Amino acid sequence: MAEPRFASDDDDLPRTFRREREARDREAREREMAAAAAAPAADAFVPSSHAQADTYGYDYQMAGDGQVTVTRLRIPFLHLVAFFLKAVVAAIPALILLTVLLWGLGQGLKSFVPGFRHFEIIVKSTTP
Numbered sequence: 223m224a225e226p227r228f229a230s231d232d233d234d235l236p237r238t239f240r241r242e243r244e245a246r247d248r249e250a251r252e253r254e255m256a257a258a259a260a261a262p263a264a265d266a267f268v269p270s271s272h273a274q275a276d277t278y279g280y281d282y283q284m285a286g287d288g289q290v291t292v293t294r295l296r297i298p299f300l301h302l303v304a305f306f307l308k309a310v311v312a313a314i315p316a317l318i319l320l321t322v323l324l325w326g327l328g329q330g331l332k333s334f335v336p337g338f339r340h341f342e343i344i345v346k347s348t349t350p
Contacts, residue, residue: 284290332338
């Protein structure tokens, strides 16, 4: 799959991204060399609009101008559930921090503006 290149050199990328990109490029070259060695020269041509399956679990189609259209994502259900559970667990500290910040802001407003109204909602239950 073609990857957009935004700069002529990738010196501004973190080292792990550069290593990952180099590893993907190296694997792609090795696959191309293995395919070229195994297949006759007449079978080497593949139309650019041919649908291809990637190892990452999605299908895509490449146009002649290098644009890619993702046609299907194949994500196992349990992986998706695990991702969303991790997202929920990661959101808990953020919600606690937001609650503390909003409470502190309210306390600060009450101390600087004494006439600021404080509202309480009292729920009473009466028995008939």
